[in-house]
Amino acid sequence: MEIKYKQEENLDWQEFRATLIASTLGERRPIDDLDRIKLMVENANLIVTARHEGKLVGVARSVTDWVFCTYLSDLFVDKNYQKQGIGKELIRQTKLLSREAKLILLSAPAAVDYYPRIGMTHHPKAFMLDDADALL
Template identity: 65%
Template sequence: MITYQQETNLTTEEFSTVLVNSTLGERRPIDQPDRLKKMLEFGNLIITARDEGKLIGISRSLTDFAYCTYLSDLAVDILYQKQGIGKELIRQTKLAAPLAKLILLAAPTAIHYYPKIGMTKYEHCFYINDAKELT
């Protein structure tokens, strides 16, 4: 039976394992445990999915609980995908901050998933990796 809960004490090992097992690890600093630790420390809304204690999914967000929630990491172990776990992690995240608009950037392989579960696509997004890139 899959259980969902808000957690504040995940280990970097558990976090790294679910990232790798979901393929999100391809785009996350899994070889930098100090960075992963900070990601957990400063992600102020973490919802997990567990199967008999084993971490099989995570929604890691940054939120003010009033205006916006940025869902930075949504990862579900590949062995558990296509069972509605990702959708439930998103639902639990939204329920934890009901006044805030939930925002995320889709991984390239998941870009078609979010509209299927009822999320609205918004085309105006910008990012920068280094302050030196500003002109």
């Protein structure tokens, strides 16, 4: 099976959403908030896709400054295409495109054991803030 990888600057948000739903990550993303999904795609500045015969089967969606850090915010592969190395290659392609930048991601709970197996390093000092009022 030939999978084609490429950077896509104008990925259709509906295609993104459909593939997100077809993956396990859709359970943890706002798939019913169409405006938010659309903005997630439009505001990302590095999107790498995986396609099989033109069908979108995987996405690595990132925000990067290209020289210091790349935050890989969404990495997902259609369930029917998982366990074929597509996710790993999406990460590799993302890193190649932002070579100077450190690649950073927060793992979905189900994928915590996956990233060390493909050579990524666990970083125990990451923090999140969901609500600015928490700082009051």
